[in-house]
Amino acid sequence: MAEYELDCMGEACPIPLMKTEKKMETLVAGDVLVVHIDHSCAMKNVPEWARKQGFNVEVEEVDDGEWDVIIEK
Amino acid sequence: MKQFWEKISKNRYYQMVFKNPFTYITGAVLLSITQIALFAYSGNPWGVSGTFANWGAWLYELFGGSVEKWFYFSSTGAQNTLQAGILNHTGTMLNVGIIFGALVATLLASQFKIKKIKAFKQIVAAVLGGLLMGYGARLAGGCNIGALFSSIASLSLSGWVFAAFLLVGAFIGSKLLAKFFM
Amino acid sequence: MSEPSTPIVRKRATASRKKKRNQIPFGFLVFALMIVVGILLSMRESALGMFWLFGGCFGFILQKSRFCFTASMRDPCITGSTSVTKAVLVAFALTSIGFTAIKYSAFAAGQTIPGQSYIMPISIATAVGGILFGIGMVIAGGCASGTLMRVGEGFTMQMLALLFFVIGSLWGAKDMGWWTEHFIAGAPRVFLPDVFGWLGAIVLQLLIIACLFVAADLWERKKMGTTEGE
Numbered sequence: 001m002a003e004y005e006l007d008c009m010g011e012a013c014p015i016p017l018m019k020t021e022k023k024m025e026t027l028v029a030g031d032v033l034v035v036h037i038d039h040s041c042a043m044k045n046v047p048e049w050a051r052k053q054g055f056n057v058e059v060e061e062v063d064d065g066e067w068d069v070i071i072e073k
Numbered sequence: 074m075k076q077f078w079e080k081i082s083k084n085r086y087y088q089m090v091f092k093n094p095f096t097y098i099t100g101a102v103l104l105s106i107t108q109i110a111l112f113a114y115s116g117n118p119w120g121v122s123g124t125f126a127n128w129g130a131w132l133y134e135l136f137g138g139s140v141e142k143w144f145y146f147s148s149t150g151a152q153n154t155l156q157a158g159i160l161n162h163t164g165t166m167l168n169v170g171i172i173f174g175a176l177v178a179t180l181l182a183s184q185f186k187i188k189k190i191k192a193f194k195q196i197v198a199a200v201l202g203g204l205l206m207g208y209g210a211r212l213a214g215g216c217n218i219g220a221l222f223s224s225i226a227s228l229s230l231s232g233w234v235f236a237a238f239l240l241v242g243a244f245i246g247s248k249l250l251a252k253f254f255m
Numbered sequence: 256m257s258e259p260s261t262p263i264v265r266k267r268a269t270a271s272r273k274k275k276r277n278q279i280p281f282g283f284l285v286f287a288l289m290i291v292v293g294i295l296l297s298m299r300e301s302a303l304g305m306f307w308l309f310g311g312c313f314g315f316i317l318q319k320s321r322f323c324f325t326a327s328m329r330d331p332c333i334t335g336s337t338s339v340t341k342a343v344l345v346a347f348a349l350t351s352i353g354f355t356a357i358k359y360s361a362f363a364a365g366q367t368i369p370g371q372s373y374i375m376p377i378s379i380a381t382a383v384g385g386i387l388f389g390i391g392m393v394i395a396g397g398c399a400s401g402t403l404m405r406v407g408e409g410f411t412m413q414m415l416a417l418l419f420f421v422i423g424s425l426w427g428a429k430d431m432g433w434w435t436e437h438f439i440a441g442a443p444r445v446f447l448p449d450v451f452g453w454l455g456a457i458v459l460q461l462l463i464i465a466c467l468f469v470a471a472d473l474w475e476r477k478k479m480g481t482t483e484g485e
Contacts (some may be wrong), residue, residue: 010191012396014333038188041321044094049334052479065186078277097342100320105346107312109353116369121399129425144432163306168403170310173289175407178318180282187409199416202395205387207423213384214375216399217324223373226350228456230445231375238382242389243328250393
């Protein structure tokens, strides 16, 4: 039940999604990944991708135009 | 006053329209309606990148260059547009309108943030990507809007041909992105 | 889409957060400014005001729905997701119907069909342009409309991309004489109703879009092993 963080601040689409995809492969079931993003499109496509993979996802708006996407494998 | 804005931002319908993102399909329907309305009004569908060539010409003239002899700007229509200036150019209004429309949408959702360039490779990506798009759009006669969306909707075969090669380009681009820009 | 029933337990402290500013007043301020500019433009020339209005609508819709023509081509290549692709196809279908109605009514009334300059010649230039544009939009993280929309969202990177898009356009325009002479001049322009008739063209077009929609959906299921909506 480890928790990892991934900093994708300032990254443009589709890099946050590609990084998340890569990172999730290294996680084991039960682990949690928190992705920090400030790209309004990634705030939609990262959660969407994760839901389609069957993970639990939460999106939290932490600041103006900044989000944490929390994915549980 | 502050409470008033707080109250607005908590309103259910405000959240529905201005705070939460629309679905892609909602976007598709609304864009289609606006496209059709624009076509009905002006007799021409939506185009974006043709205006960029005009901006380029005005910028070039600002630095003392001249495009008068260029084939691309040789028609009287193009010359008249260039002479009338940027403030009388409808395409410019459309493009700047897009920037401001997006700005208003972002502000009303309280999500505006200046995102600074973080790494040198982002500069390379922006410069290279911008140049490729600019040159490519001129060759194909437009961008994803003019040569793709508007062209296909106009029942032109060229739109579908452009789409097929765009997909090839996007595939190559994805590989390059994974290799050099990640 | 259903939210997960059990909230994810987070160990990380969520308390130390700076208070968010409310940007809504600024939103209304910019909106008011846009209206004033629109009125001033209309007084100059009504078309300028109308295009300003249309631009604002396009920008607002693009941003709200995060509509991205780049993603519609790119995501199938990267993750296999085709939700944006399918939305773009829906937009193609709806707009085709509207455009055909407008074009046909002009044709039936014996007037010139509007917007025929968008029936572009198909040549090597279309192919080269498509590939260059496709690479460029993926690398820069947005096509023409996407770049404009992201400039409005405050992306410095896209502001740079926009500047070089303009420079690239100028470069392309400079070379257009050569391209036209060698490839574009004799290239065919194919308006589908000329080949299949008006009804045939729109039916065929919608059929193609429907097939692509199904293909996109199957692609996503294959690539992502989607479990949603079985």
